Amino acid sequence: KHFVYIKxxxxxxxxxxxxxxxxxxxxxxxxxxPEVAFAGKSNVGKSSLINALMxxxxxxxxxxQPGKTQxxxxxxxxxEIYFVDLPGYxxxxxxxxxxxxxxxxxxxxxKKSKQLKAVFLLIDIRHEPSGNDKQMYNWILDNxxxxxxxxxxxxxxxxxxxxxxVKMVKEGLxxxxxxxxxxxxxxxxxxxxxxxxxxxxxxxxxxxxxxxSE
Ligand code: GTP
Ligand code: MG
Numbered sequence: 001k002h003f004v005y006i007k008x009x010x011x012x013x014x015x016x017x018x019x020x021x022x023x024x025x026x027x028x029x030x031x032x033x034p035e036v037a038f039a040g041k042s043n044v045g046k047s048s049l050i051n052a053l054m055x056x057x058x059x060x061x062x063x064x065q066p067g068k069t070q071x072x073x074x075x076x077x078x079x080e081i082y083f084v085d086l087p088g089y090x091x092x093x094x095x096x097x098x099x100x101x102x103x104x105x106x107x108x109x110x111k112k113s114k115q116l117k118a119v120f121l122l123i124d125i126r127h128e129p130s131g132n133d134k135q136m137y138n139w140i141l142d143n144x145x146x147x148x149x150x151x152x153x154x155x156x157x158x159x160x161x162x163x164x165x166v167k168m169v170k171e172g173l174x175x176x177x178x179x180x181x182x183x184x185x186x187x188x189x190x191x192x193x194x195x196x197x198x199x200x201x202x203x204x205x206x207x208x209x210x211x212x213s214e
Contacts, residue, residue, distance in 0.1 A: 016054045019082070020074040024101045028112055029074060035082040035115045036202060038150075039106070039140065040122030041132055042088030045152040048186035049122065050075060050083050053195065060085055070102075072109055081203055082115070090132040110143040117202045118148060120195075125151035125165045125183055129172035137173045148180050148198055149173065155185040 020029045038046045047060035054060070054077065073085040086109070087102045094102075110116065119140050123129050129137070140147045151169050154162065166181050175181070180198065184191035 015076075015078050016056060016059065017076055018059065018073055019076040022072040022074075022105070022109075023070075024105050026071075028072075028109060031074070031082055031115050033076075033079065033081055033115065034117045034203060035074070035084050035113060036118045036120065036199060037084040037086055037109070037116060038120045038122060039086045039136060039147075040088060040150075040152070041124075041130065041136075042091035044088065044122045044124050045184075045186055046088065046122055047085055049120075049150065049152065049184060049195075050085050052184075052186045052189055052192055053083060053199075072105065081199070084109075084116075089136060090130065107139070107143075110140065110145070116145070118198070119145045120150050121147040122150045122152050123169050123173070125154050125162075125169065126156055128168055134173060137175070141176070146176060146179065149175065149182070150191070150195065151181055151183045153185065154183040154190050155187045 022028055038050060040046050050060040051058060054075065060073065060075065070087050072087065075083040075085065077083060086106055089099070089102070089106075091099075110119070121133075121137055121140060123133055137147060149169060151166055157165055162183055166183060170179070170181055182191045182194045182198075184195065
C-alpha cells in the first residue's frame, strides 16, 4: 500500500497546469480524464489544499481575502486526473445575486460532469459546520456523491484535541455511516498521504470509499 502512495506522489509532481477556467456563463469542459472536485466555504483552504496536493506553492491562487476563487478552475495533473477548485460559498461581501449564480454554476457542474468521480468537502476543523456547510453536504449527497470530508487547518488545534474536533465535524454534518474525515494542514502537510491514497483509489476505479487508519 505504501509503495502505491510513493509511486503516485512521484507521478503527481511531474506535470501540472491550470487548463480551464469557467465563469458563470462558460461552457463546462468535456474532459476525458477523471475529475475530483474540492468544495467548501470561502477561505476554508481549498486552493491551499490543491497546491499541497500538486506540490506547488501558489499555482492555485490563495488569499487572506476570502472570495478569491470565483470561477471553476480545472487543474490538469499529468494528463491523468483533474483537480477542480470550486468557488467558495458563504462569502458575505458578495451580492445575493452573484451567490445564487455561483450556486447554480456549482450545481450545473455537479449534475453535468461526466468525469466527476469524487467530491471532497472541506470544513474548518476549529468550528462546528455552518448551515451552509450542512446544506452543501446534503446537496452533494443529493447529486449522487458521498463526499469525503477534509477537516482543514488542523495545525490550528492541538494534537490531543484532534479527535474531539473530528467528532464535532462528523456530528455537525450528520455524515452517513462510513464517511471518511481526514484532518489536514496545508502548513504541515498532515493528512496529505491519506488524501493521496483516496485519490489513488479513485484513479484505479475503486470509487471514493477507502479504508483510512485512524
Ligand atoms: P476561496 O478561494 O475564497 O473560496 O478560499 P479557499 O478555500 O481557496 O482558501 P485559501 O486556500 O485561499 O486559504 C485561505 C486562507 O487560509 C489563506 O490565508 C491560507 O494561507 C489559509 N490556510 C489555508 N489552509 C491552511 C492551513 O492548513 N493552515 C493554516 N494555518 N492556514 C491555512
Ligand atoms: Mg480558492
